Amino acid sequence: MLSLLLGLTVSVFLSCEEPTPTRTGPPSQFEGILETDAICTVIGGDTTDWRPRPRSEMNVVVESGVLPACPNPAVATTTLSFALADTDSVWILAYDRPGAAPVDTIVNSGGRRPGAYLLAWSNPGGPGIYRVRFFSARGLRAYGDVEFTE
DSSP, rough: OOHHHHHHHHHHHOOOOOOOOOOOOOSSOOOOEEETTTOOEEEEEEETBBOOOOOOEEEEEEEEEEEEEEEEEBBBBEEEEEEESOOEEEEEEESSTTSSOOOOOEEEEEEOOOOEEEEEESSSSSSEEEEEEETTTTOOOEEEEEEEEE
């Protein structure tokens, strides 16, 4: 009985991983973007991207997270934003298709202090949609898609 309960608990825990959105295009591409304008106002698109969002109280980050890329779609450069509640190691990688090796290492940094970060990210290789994945040693896992038009 205990092994059955343990097996169910492990399977429920493993099923709580980040959901994989349904693709609407060919399997070699990502599904879409959360559209934002130049001042980061969300104007439509894929609302499953860029979660979890950071939370702050009295200008202090209390929960780590990411914000949508803006502008998105972008011509040559977009801004990526994240916030850390504690000192943490952060990796941000970009992919041009599912299952492929990263096409760009945007951040590979240990010991980032708590606070908010803004990064300018330039088009890594031509027009298309790129999946940006955030990882941290303390468990932040997030992703979002960025479209470069030129």
